[in-house]
Amino acid sequence: MASSPQTTPAPTRTASESSWAASRGPVPPHAHAHGRCPVTGAESHDYCPPQADDSRSPCPALNTLANHGYLPRDGKCITPAVLVHALRAGYHLSLPLAWFLTHGGFYLLGQRRKRICLRDLSRHNCIEHNASLVHPDVAYRDEYAPVDVHLHMLEDLLRYSTDGALMTPDDVARVRVVREAAYAVPMDKVHAEIARGEMAIVLQLFNNPDNLSPPAPRAPLLTRIRRVFAPQPPAPPPPAPLPGVPNHMLRVWMHEERLPDGWTPYHRVGLLHTIRMATRLRRSMRALHTEQRKAGRTRSKTIDGAVAALIPALTIATPDAEARRPSVVVETGDVGGEPLADERANKTTVDSPTALDTPRSTMTRNSTLASSASSDGLRTPLDVPLPAPALSGGGVKESVYPVREEEEGILDMIRERARMIEVVE
Structure with missing residues (x-):
């Protein structure tokens, strides 16, 4: 075949x-x-x-x-x-x-x-x-x-x-x-x-x-010689x-x-x-x-200013001894003072974190944002007076401070900026 x-x-x-x-x-x-x-x-x-x-x-x-x-x-x-x-x-x-x-x-x-x-x-x-x-x-x-x-x-x-x-x-x-x-x-x-x-x-x-016109062909030699001796009108500018x-x-x-x-x-x-x-x-x-570079520094200053303004509303985090990670809590201990109204309304223990439906944030005591806010003369969480409720077993009671809904965007910037803020839903 x-x-x-x-x-x-x-x-x-x-x-x-x-x-x-x-x-x-x-x-x-x-x-x-x-x-x-x-x-x-x-x-x-x-x-x-x-x-x-x-x-x-x-x-x-x-x-x-x-x-x-x-x-x-x-x-x-x-x-x-x-x-x-x-x-x-x-x-x-x-x-x-x-x-x-x-x-x-x-x-x-x-x-x-x-x-x-x-x-x-x-x-x-x-x-x-x-x-x-x-x-x-x-x-x-x-x-x-x-x-x-x-x-x-x-x-x-x-x-x-x-x-x-x-x-x-x-x-x-x-x-x-x-x-x-x-x-x-x-x-x-x-x-x-x-x-x-x-x-x-x-x-x-x-x-x-x-408006460029094609170049003129080269003139013959005799024509170029005559142009040298004969008066010529000024050439137009290119x-x-x-x-x-x-x-x-x-x-x-x-x-x-x-x-x-x-x-x-x-x-x-x-x-x-x-x-x-x-x-x-x-x-x-x-x-x-x-x-x-200037735009980057301006954005950094803007974010730092927003963070510093929000710091007084943030919570003090205490490290969890077992998990070795920040806890979503507010400390209330032997320091005198009246608790904030929002704190009294939303006080709970760390054993029942599901009692809140709003996003929550944490910050460590050695946060660079907190130190920068102190240098700016702002009130930081370390300066907030905390209540000292009487506990039968002694020690420190911990409560959760909620973050308002309009502050969630700032918290996202804090998390990217300092890598020390955690938003928990």
Whole structure:
């Protein structure tokens, strides 16, 4: 019996390939041999998504240069000279900035004056770092980090846009503070500066003005010479850049790793510009850290004040000798004084704690909240005069002091703040 012919399942198309197919037709399977694309042409900078054997990095900027042919399309055998040329041609970076990024990256990778592939950039804690805005962290005991952008992380990043249209430097600073706050160990200074520098360059690359016209073609040499000697009217001032990056450009560039449609660099991004933007991000992050610390101290003072005001109504707890835990009681012993009215109305012994239906609270004698209230001049439970009923067996009688319903919220704050208050229902 003849066997049925086996069919090879079609490869799953990525989001980048789907976008390319929607605008330019289906992409035939091919290989980027020697870094050249047989579909777009050897000298073309049209977009082509990465193929199966191509090398890619966690950096959307370099992946985009490879997808457009400024770098070898397979992402392999990249020398410092090739990378400097690609950064200048694709993103219009200045020579000092392109040289600094290239040789600084090769130095961190330990590949000085050697060839690299884009996958080398995913080696953990060389250039790649934790707390990325669109990439998950490296897995435990893995040497290389993931290179795929997670769409849900990108959408979380764009949600920090204040107006929903632009991602400003203040928005980037806020999301970096939130992202780094999720780690118990702070980032080291080198990788923290790398993280700010990455977004500093992005904020200056894609902030094209809305009314930007495409650049005029270069005039012939004779025409340029005539313009030097002939009087020319003053040139109009260049349009002001946007205060941030449009979200739709950021989404296309980071997720699909291609240059946005119609985008062209309208100004040169220099090293000093990048340093100034990174400094602005660092100052904004420091201001946010200071604001958070002040807000935390304000909340602490507010809670402490509410607790101190409630302390006179709280009970004195006596440790239970058997269970070694605070008891929900009020001591009445040999100290003189009249009991409070609420206390007289709800007096009971610890042997019958179910006599009360209201929540009850406890506090130990060495509570820091009680000591802080004493320092504020407030009356604490230790100062409340307690009655001394005559008991046949002598000793101290214990009664329960109820807490009013409107005070339950404060008790919850006390329990979180001091870890010494227990609410019993």
